[in-house]
Amino acid sequence: MQSVTLSLFRFGPLRARLWALSQMATARFALRAIPDIGTVKLCGSGVGEGFTPVPDTSVYAILATWPDHNAGRRAMFGTRVFRRYAEMADETLTIFLTPASARGRWDGQTPFTPQDITLDGPVAALTRATVRLRSAGRFWKQEPAISRAIGKDPNVLFKVGIGELPLVRQATFSIWPDTQTMAAFARADGPHADAIREVREGKLFREDLYARFRVDAVEGTWGGVMPDLTRRPTSMTNQMKVAAE
Template sequence: MQTVTLSLFRFDSLAARLWAFGMMGAARFALPRVPGLMFWKLCGSGTGEGFTPRPNWHVYAVLCVWPDADTARDRIADAGLFRRYRARASEDWTVFLTPTSVRGHWSGVTPFSAQTPPETGLLAAMTRATVKPKHALKFWARVPDISTVIGDDPNVMFKIGIGEVPLLHQVTFSIWPDARSMEEFARTPDGPHAQAIQSVRTGNWFNEELYARFRVTGERGTWGGVSPLAQSQGHI
């Protein structure tokens, strides 16, 4: 069963941050050589919780798609590239995911193969968009309102904004305890998220977009000194 991993790395020292920034280019040559890796993306992050266009030079992400869970866990643990990232990072966390639904494209392909397990237990949502340059300012004007609402939602367990190219490529990722709480946030009438989606649709802001949901199946490491999934252990 296809497994998706999102690995986050925090770099505190100046030397480590410079190394991580350089790997945004260098890792593009190493990742294609990792056995079993089907799709990958290197991303930076925004300041705060990541939902801003201002880069956070401390946090970087690697998104990967693997043919099955065993391959994912083995490569994250043992592949040289991931060992090098962990050796320089002050903290790292990887979440393991099984796709349950996907709509849209990323770099011209649909990277996730949706499985059909019931959407029970912890769920994750990912949105990815390529923003048309002429609409970038309008898009980012909407983001702070959405970020505030996500931050105030008592149900969201984890959230981060990442991206491949500042301003023009945006990925949002969040983890929720169940489908009901996720859908309540996304579909609240007249809420910032619903209003932003309506603006995107009517204004044709994006060149490309993707929406995906996942079952959360495991994790490795910590973030902020804790397991982001600790409050719901036993539900994954």
């Protein structure tokens, strides 16, 4: 069963931030050499609630796919590149996900393989897009209202904006209590619905991808606490540790 991991790293001192920035160009080679790793994306982050043109120089992310959660966890603790990220960072958080649905492409590929699972608890959504250069001005004019809408929604359990390239290659990752609350936000009239119509009618994206995931486990902290993002038994993490050892 395909596993997807989103690992977030927060860097404090300038030296650590410069190191993280340099890894955007160099770490991909070490990551791609890890046994069992599938798709891997190195991303920076933004200061907003979703798509954002302003980078956050303290937060970086690694999104990866694996044959199962245990393979991913073994890589987190058993490979130099992941250990080095953890050593340099002030804070780390990894979210283990199982893809439930996906449509669209990322760099011309379909990285996620939907599994036959039931989304009966918290659900994660990933929206990723490559903005057409000629349409970037139109898109970013309306984007702040979209980010504010996401940030004000009390149902959002977790959110982060990540991207491979500022302005044109962006992604939003968010976690919701259930599919109903996530769908209600997407359907509600407002900046989000307006943006969807604008994208479809104006063809603002050269490429896009939308995926949903079951949230299976969380390891680490963010903002000094471990986010409560899953209703699944906490023993699941212990089971993963035992299987990985």
